[in-house]
Amino acid sequence: MSIQMNTYVIRGVLLQKKQYHFEFEDLEPYMDSPFGGIKHHDGLCVLNDGICGRYIAIGRVIAKTGANQGFESGPVPVDDSSVVGSGDAELREKIAAIVGCRLALNTYVISHYR
Numbered sequence: 001m002s003i004q005m006n007t008y009v010i011r012g013v014l015l016q017k018k019q020y021h022f023e024f025e026d027l028e029p030y031m032d033s034p035f036g037g038i039k040h041h042d043g044l045c046v047l048n049d050g051i052c053g054r055y056i057a058i059g060r061v062i063a064k065t066g067a068n069q070g071f072e073s074g075p076v077p078v079d080d081s082s083v084v085g086s087g088d089a090e091l092r093e094k095i096a097a098i099v100g101c102r103l104a105l106n107t108y109v110i111s112h113y114r
Contacts, residue, residue: 004034004067007111012059013103034067047112058095
């Protein structure tokens with residue numbers, strides 16, 4: 001069994017698995033793969049910590065590394081104008097439809113193992 005890792009810059013919410021209960025089947029269409037491009041479903045992507053069970057990240061991926069790689073082009077610029085703003089209201093509503101409540105959005109950098 002091998003482990004794959006990608007690093008993501010994601011705008012959305014980071015939930016503690018213990019606080020929320022989701023059926024795998026409900027989240028599966030939104031889950032990203034370690035290979036290929038970013039998989040968004042209805043504008044959302046889910047990163048489910050299946051190894052340690054610590055978090056579920058739900059949101060819009062801004063950048064993603066290749067499997068077991070870093071950002072080859074160097075640092076990823078994440079300024080307020082490219083991340084926060086016009087898409088936040090719609091993003092917040094889409095996440096609320098899955099989670100069941102409105103939550104504050106943040107920008108996260110996550111090294112995600114699977």
